[in-house]
Amino acid sequence: MATETFSGSIKDLPTPCFLVDIDKVKRNCSRMIKRYRDVGVELRPHMKTHKTIEGGDLMTGGTRKKIVVSTLAEAEFYASNGFDDIIYGKPVIESNLYRCKKLQEKIEQFHLLFDNEKAIEALERNPLENKKWSVFLEVDVGGHRTGVPWDSDKVVELARLASQAKNVEFRGIYTHCSESYSKTSDTAVRSQAETDTKRFLDVCQRIRQAGVPVETVGLGDTPCCSVFVDSMAKLTEVHPGNYIFYDTQQFGIGSCAFDDIAVRVATRVISHKPEINQIVLDSGFVALSHDGMYCNLPNGIAVFQDHPELIMKKMSQEHGCVSVKSGQIDCNAYPIDSMLFIYPYHACATAANHPVYYIHSGDKVLGVWKPVKGW
Incomplete structure (x- = not known):
């Protein structure tokens, strides 16, 4: 289900980039189709x-x-x-x-x-x-x-x-x-x-x-x-509509389980700033969007895979400034050029910032989807 074929791993992709887990997407879509077929209501996604x-x-x-x-x-x-x-x-x-x-x-x-x-x-x-x-x-x-x-x-x-x-x-x-x-x-x-x-x-x-x-x-x-x-x-x-991807907002609402979230933004560490207790990523608001910043979320708008200690403090266009929720950040735990993965707060807003989605199963990249842009 990808318009182009690629060989390679997620770790080889350019960042920031938008990742779509095709197995979770298929599961989300099949579940919604079955739910409304079973009750006799037409699904118009x-x-x-x-x-x-x-x-x-x-x-x-x-x-x-x-x-x-x-x-x-x-x-x-x-x-x-x-x-x-x-x-x-x-x-x-x-x-x-x-x-x-x-x-x-x-x-x-x-x-x-x-x-x-x-x-x-x-x-x-x-x-x-x-x-x-x-x-x-x-x-x-x-x-x-x-x-x-x-x-x-x-x-x-x-x-x-x-x-x-x-x-x-x-x-x-x-x-x-x-x-x-x-x-x-x-x-x-x-x-x-x-x-x-x-x-x-x-x-x-x-x-x-x-x-x-x-x-x-x-x-x-x-x-x-x-x-x-x-x-x-x-x-x-x-x-x-959102159910194809889900996101941390939908998880917080109670719409889905966390494992149903099918999308992430892959990003890399580009700078260490221990003097101000932060690291800097190559993903700013044009990779993640600002959606959710006004909500005073306990984990911020970016939930980091396998790193619950991290929180996005602020973003500029192409920079994401990240710290820890408490204490002093250990920059050595997040080496320069290492990859981190962010579950977005609002998948629709995040996806809208990306000209291409990388489709994967496990760690293997299968191809890309290209969304239509404009109005």
Whole structure:
């Protein structure tokens, strides 16, 4: 499952670099596919974490159908590589419609999100030639990002508006449950999943009671979809994404076991600074990202494999300044040019910084995946 073949060991790779354990990735993907197949809910995985063809194949079980993307660049990339039934996972705006039209022509099913009247008006002004625009109403069940508030009268008003539009086909409702990311145990995530699913199903019922058909009811986020609650079986589909890799944030939330984390950043020691109690690595924020720095995490944003004593104190663009959690650092324990491995706090943000992922099984490098970049 790698686009190029390599012979060699992880220790021979240039650093910093992004490592993907293919055995763990396959296990993570197979588990999620089986979970939702067993309960009769369709899995529509989100591609935003990895943005690769190979990862998409594993997440869809090789079907290359039913995915969500976070950018139009991703949509174009996947459409050009045989994927179909794609949701663009942000509210559409009129200035993007020229690209969306091309995607509608290229694949059989391309869907848009909307959360305001202006979007429907724009779609009406820009009709397709041979079919209607396929749209989902995005609902905010508490995350306060995009989407119509779940308890607002506007959910029914906007669903009705879309269903009555001449050039639009209203397909259903969609939500991302971001509140689960504030939890710190699987019990708390389960409770949040119950709340979010109840709110979302309530929205569905209100729209249907208003006489508007709702074909698809799609909810998703990796924490909730990883724990699963019985009420989620009433959904038609789910759309988690991070689970392909997982990370230390997901472990802290309760979404996964630590052994499920499939990615690391390999880095090397480039300097010793005993006078200020630190060593310096060749991986700064463009290798790891700053995501999580604001969270005051007890282990920092970087968890070091086999070195729980280490903590990332600060980062600049290409430097990571590392010390020990207590006492004086023994620089001799971390020789110059030696390799260390960091489990990232947020795999999506870390992966986004790398132009290539090195795929390995054990210590053997098997090849690379190349993610799509841009928007």
